[in-house]
Amino acid sequence: MAPQKNAAFAEESAEVQVLLASLTKTKDLTKRIGASLTRLDASGKMVKDAIGPIYNNTQQLQVTSRNIDRVNEQIEKLRKPLDAKGREENIIRAGPRNSGLNQYLGALKRVDRALSDLTASNLRSNQQTISEFHGLLSTGVNQLLELYRSSLADGENSIEPLHFLTKSLNFPTLSNEKTTYLSEVANAIVSASVQSAKLGQRDEDQGVKIYVELRGEYLHQSLQNLATASISTAKRAPNDPTVYKRGTNAISTYSQCLENMFLAEYANITRIFKGETVGRVFAATCSKCLNDLNKTLSELNGIIRSRILTDCFLAYEIIDIITPLSYRIEKQTGQLRLQISEMLRPVRDTARSSLTEILSRTRTQAETTTTLPPDGNTIPLVHETAARILTLCQFDKPLIHLLTSIGDGGWRNNAPSNVSANSLGAGSNTTPQSSTLNLADPSDSNPAILSNYLGDLIDLLLTTLTTRSQTLHRTKPLQAVFILNSIAVLSTTINSNPEVQPYLSSSRLDSQRKTASNLYLTAWREPSAHLLDTINTTASRPLSGSQSALDSQAIIKSLGSKDKDKIKEKFRSFNTSFDEQVARHKSFAMEREVRAILQREVQSTIEPLYGRFWDRYHELDKGKGKTVKYSKAELATVIASL
Template identity: 80%
Template sequence: MAPQKNAAFAEESAEVQVLLASLTKTKDLTKRIGASLNRLDASGKIVKDAIGPIYSNTQQLQVTSRNIDRVNEQIEKLRKPLDAKGREEGIIRAGPRNSGLNQYLGALKRVDKALSDLTATNLRSNKQTISEFHSLLSTGVNQLLDLYRSSLQEEDHQVEPLHFLTKGLNFPVFSSEKCSYLSDIANAIVSAGAQSARLGQRDDDQGVNIYADLRGDYLYLSLQNLATASISTSKRGPNDQTVYKPGSNAISTYAQCLENMFLAEFENVSRIFRGETVGRVFAATCSKALNDFGKTLAELNGVIRSRMLTDCFLAYEIIDLITPLSYRLEKRTGQLRPQISDALRPIRDAARSSLTEILSRTRGQAESVTTLPPDGNTIPLVHETAMRIRTLGHFDKPLLHLLTSIGDGGWRGNGPSNASANSLGAGSNGTPQSSTLKLADTAADNPGLLSNYLGDLLDLVLTTLNSRSQGIHKTKPLQAVFMLNTIAVLARTITSTPELQPYLDPSRLETHRKAATSSYMTAWREPSAHLLDTINTTASRPVSGSSSALDSTSIIKSLGSKDKDRIKEKFKLFNAAFDEQVARHKSLYMEREVKTALQRDVQSTIEPLYGRFWDRYHELDKGKGKTVKYSKSELAVVLNSL
């Protein structure tokens, strides 16, 4: 056992010796590696110290190189504008006609671009060059402005708008080539103007001003004759009291031509200018013609106010024409409605005040009547009122809007309600379209306002004239016939005017007609009373509903002498009273409707009574005609002749 243990120990001891030897070698190797690393680190420091300055210099050289490239680029940019001056100056100095418009505009654009580049550098050394370039650009723009002005003047011939309107022709506009030509020039002028604005010089509106001045004069001069015609057709003699006839003033033609010329000009402007400039140029171009239009309306307003009763209808016509015109122009162009509304405001104010003035002045005229026709005929005031009512029917739309603005009953002199007045005032100052349309819808939904107004006018005339007739005419028949004639004239106007049908019914006059008819029929009570008898006779009377006739002979025989004398007296009194009323009736003037109605009423009253009386007592004078003057047929002839 001992030798085996020794052998195992010896083997393990040998392995330990081998491991110790390997560890010693590893330590030696580690020392060598550490020494190598130290030597390598020392060498790296030496290399770094040697190469570091070289790398830094290389980076600086790269930055410097890039800076030099950039400087060269900027130099090239600076040289380009300078080179452009020499190239473009000759073209610009020669002018657009000699150089050709396209080449000339190209030169201006390049000079404009060069000026922008120079200005962007903000170098003090460039100030002189910038000034020279701007001078060159100004020279070019001035020549362009002259060309622009002369090109516009070629189209600036005054036209006669009435010719285009009556012939149904399109109003003249620029050709497409002309618009393109002017557009190129206008855009170049605007671009140069923007350059001037950047340099603190405000001349960017030169092209706009030239266009607005020249085309504004064209519109103004072309429409001037129509403005003059509108004034001249409004003037009448001092004694002319006829009511204004719709369409008799030239304002309608003036308005149509103005609208068409404005729309034609807007087409020109929108094809020449761009963006927001279009509206500004269009408004400026139309301003002179609009100012003249406003002056025309102001002068017409003076005429209307001086002849309110007869010419207020001209105000209604103007409102009816111009208000929708302003909305049409705004819809098509986006412009001019506030200006037109301002011009229309005096007319609108006059029209609104006329509603009260018509009533007050009509009442005053009726109350001032001192004489009336002795035959019951009507007076001129009645026919004037009838004509006035008929004409009011032609302007129901503007009247409904005006009446809506002052409120129901406001025309009686109480003034408009605050809400209504504010609505109208705001609209005239340029409120949003929806507000005005709301007012229009309200008017359209309330036709009763116009019915009430016209009814008030009718009642005022009839009531006042009835009072005057009672003070002037001495007999009730005369008073009644005068009123019935007055009512007939007014009723005829209503029935013969389709525009009045939605607002007035002739039955509105029925109360006045019944009162006058009743008053007239009181005069026929006297002859009627003589045909009533209460004499008792012994003759048998037919049973009611019997077909047998009265036997006049039997009745007369049954009468005593006193009764016969009474019957004779009744016949004589009837004959006298009847003849007197017939003569008086025929002496009076009666309108056709009045004569027919009164004849029917008289006949229906007298004929049955006389027929009964005649049937009973006509044999009193045995056909001699001394007492019984009229047979039934003869009386019917006389009554039919009424």
């Protein structure tokens, strides 16, 4: 056992000796590695201390190199405008006609770009050069403006608008070639003028000003004669009673030509200018013509106000023409409606006030009538009112809108509704309700309101004339005939004119006609009363209308002498009264319609009574005709002759 243990111990001891020997080697190796790292670190520090300054210098050199490159680039940029100055100056000094427009515009663009670059450099040394470039650019702009002016004025004299209107020709516009040319010049002017604006010289609108000046004058000269004609055709003798008729004033032609020329000019502007500038240029170009239109409307308004009963219809026509025109122009251009509407406001106010004025003056004229025709004929005022009603209906569209703005019944006030005296002047700031009405929109109006207005006018006239007739005419038949004649004149106007019939019917006059007819028949009550008898006879009373000669004889025989005398007296009184009424009837001046109406009324009143009376008592004078003057047929003939 002992030897085995020693052997095992010896083996383990040997292994320990090997491990110890390996550990010793490892320690020696670690020491050598540590010494190597120390030497390497020392060497790295030496390299760093040697290389660091060189690296830093290299970075600084790279930055310096890049800065130099950039400076060279800026110098090159600064040199380019300076190098180009001589070349561009020669082109610009030569002018666009000699150099050619495209080359000239190119030179201006390059100068403009060079000026922008120089200005952006903000170098004090460039100020002299910038000033020289700006002077060169200003010279170029001035030459462009002169070219622009001469091109616009070349061959564009005023035209005669009536020639194009009457022959249904398109109103002239600038050619496509010319508008393209002008557009290029205008854009160059705007672009070059930006530099002037930067220096505080606000001349960027000079091209626009030239266009507005020349084309505005072209429009003004072309339309001036029509504006003058609109005023001259409205002037008449102070005492001329003629009622204005549609289309007799030149305002219609004037407005059509104005609209066509404005739209033609708008087509030019859209091809020359761009964006928001279009509307501004269009409004400015038309401003001179709009001033003329404003003056024309103002003068026409003065003429209308001085002759409002006869010329108020011109105001209605102006409204009917100008208001839709403003909407059409706005639809095409987006401009001018508000300006035109404001110009129209005084005329609109006059038109609205005329509606009350017509009623007021009609009443005044009727009330101040001092004499009436002794034969029952009507008076001129009735014919004037009938003609006025017809003319009013011919202007139904603007009238309905005006009446709607006043309100149903508003015209019955003594003063014009919603229209003050100040509002008739141009300086009023109050816009009437009617200014917002669109004549193109039927929903803005109420057609029945015109019927109410015309009905009020007729009622006012007939009521006032009835009162005057009761004062000036001594007899009721004369009063009745006068009123019936007046009604007939109005009724004829209604029935014979399709323009009136949508708003008035002759049946509206039926109640006045019936009242006057009954008044006339009061004169025939006297002869009618003589045909009524209360004679008692002994014979049986025959049926009226069925008596024969034998019946009449029997009745006469049954009468006593006193009753016969009474019957004779009734015949004689009837004859006298009837003849007087016939003579008086024939002395009256009657419209055909009135004569027919009254003849039927007399016939229906007298003939049945006389026929009955005659059937019973005609044998009283045995056909001698002394007492019984008329047979039934003869009486019917006389009445039919009425």
